Amino acid sequence: MEHRRIQLYAALFLFDIAILFGSFWLSAAILVGQTPSMRAIQVMQFTIPIFVVIAIYNRLYSIQTLENLRHALTRLAMTLAVSAMLFLVMTFYVGSTTDFARLTFSTAIVMAFVAMLLVRSVFYWNVRRNFAGRVSNVLIIEDGGPHIDLPGAGRVTADSAMVENAHTDPEALDLLGRTMRDMDRVIVSCPIERRVFWTRIMRAAGVHGEVVSEALQELGALALEREHGWSFLVVSAGPLGLRARLTKRVIDLAFTLPAVILLSPLFLIVALLIKLEDGGPVFFVQPRMGQGNVMFDMLKFRSMKVAKLDSEGARSTSRDDDRVTRIGKIIRRTSIDELPQLLNVLRSEMSLVGPRPHALGSLANEKLFWEIDSNYWQRHSLKPGLTGLAQVRGFRGATETEGHLTDRLGADLEYIRNWSPLGDLKIIFATAKVLVHPNAY
Structure with a gap:
């Protein structure tokens, strides 16, 4: 799945660059009737590097943007807006501007946003149809805890004898390591007495590990904070900001x-x-x-x-x-x-x-x-x-x-x-x- 995500990121990135090129090209053709327009090419040469830097910094290509359409569109709008403002500061503010450039630039940005929005919608529905809405590798290990149902997640049942012997059996550790390898998230549902064991196993395996807790479910815990070596459960979000x-x-x-x-x-x-x-x-x-x-x-x-x-x-x-x-x-x-x-x-x-x-x-x-x-x-x-x-x-x-x-x-x-x-x-x-x-x- 990680390789498939990289392919999707690359495809989305290439679509974005192509859309930016096409938007500036088309904007100049419509407004000036000139193809190619040297002024449009100059503006495009400044804008695309700015967009790429802001897009990477703003995590425009991430798991969440593939799985959550609203998140993807929000990130896209922020990236284009920040890129446009930076371009204005770097070029227009110092006086290297013309009415043609302003009009071309504004039109191209709007066209690019609409086209990128449509492309992300297509990618989102493709992920939903072909990958059950999930492009991350999620594994649920059931070891006697409550049943957890996450759409698109893999599921294995732990062998009790293997779990008991894993501390001293390298072969058992090897099997656990192979099971968890290449996983983006590993979720273990187990009794409270085995949580410490699974925590150590997941840390040693170098995976993003999570342990299901019925007590935290009852508390409705929102997050975990750490300070001065102590861990605190966030159970209330407080007033509005x-x-x-x-x-x-x-x-x-x-x-x-x-x-x-x-x-x-x-x-x-x-x-x-x-x-x-x-x-x-x-x-x-x-x-x-x-x-x-x-x-x-x-x-x-x-x-x-x-x-x-x-x-x-x-x-x-x-x-x-x-x-x-x-x-x-x-x-x-x-x-x-x-x-x-x-x-x-x-x-x-x-x-x-x-x-x-x-x-x-x-x-x-x-x-x-x-x-x-x-x-x-x-x-x-x-x-x-x-x-x-x-x-x-x-x-x-x-x-x-x-x-x-x-x-x-x-x-x-x-x-x-x-x-x-x-x-x-x-x-x-x-x-x-x-x-x-x-x-x-």
Whole structure:
């Protein structure tokens, strides 16, 4: 397989060089009507060496680029972009430029990207069809551990007697060495008492070795860190990075500040109607669990009678709940009662998009939420949201069954795993479709 990979790398590299030549040649022919164009040839002579160096540095020809199309296209875009910028710095910035060269160069780069994209798509589907999507040599050695299923991986079962005698039997070591030779990865599934043995064998064989661990599977370990001679399991990724947090905050403020200004007349009208109905407080303030399992006071327009307010949230609101006021029915049905949480967003206690904060006493099938699923607390790794993935999927209203809770929890954890700025924007715009919802009561 290693020889076949080298062939694929070489073919892909030659295609890339040919595409660059062809793109500059064709660009000059289309824009100038001159073939060959000496100016296009000069630009091409500068660009191709830069591209080759950046491509090798950026690992444009690697196992992952053959097996993962998205990764390949990302690397390709980065390589062409960096190559173009370096060319501009080295030539255009010092004044050796003409309008013809700029136009030819830009057109050629775009044409090259499209053509290289198509070539990589063909290579990717060829790998999937002819090599089951894998161009790396992966061997799974089964020695009494859990069954591991990896598509395209080879598999052997270790002989127990041979394993026991391998420490003192050169022939057994020879057999193991031949089995592992030329493998890109060797994965051993064995009982815990034989992990040290297999570790020593794989290190001696000089292979990339891995040992399956059921304990790590249960922990959901993400990575392994080493410092001062100690090894540490990474079991939690921590909060979003600084750039991601800033991006999320900018999105929050970009929508929240105009919304508060535009909706301020509605705020005043709703507050006046609540006061006129029974003279009670305008806001209902309830402690909720926020990011990092830290409590905060969440704001809502009061929609229930003062004497029947449920500060713990133990009783979910039903469709014909006698606790809801007349104005409360309207603002709950239209989700207007949630608008004061825009102030929580401004105070950075909440975000526009995130897992909805639940009342601490909320129940499903007479159980507290965290008693139903031990992963419940993981939803607090991000700021709670005014809306979320669960809400736009229609998971709203009373939590009468455990399934109502697990549906919402599954959506919340999916959102946390796959967070992106584009995802937040999609949820914000999708929320407009579910502001009035049959389960909003």
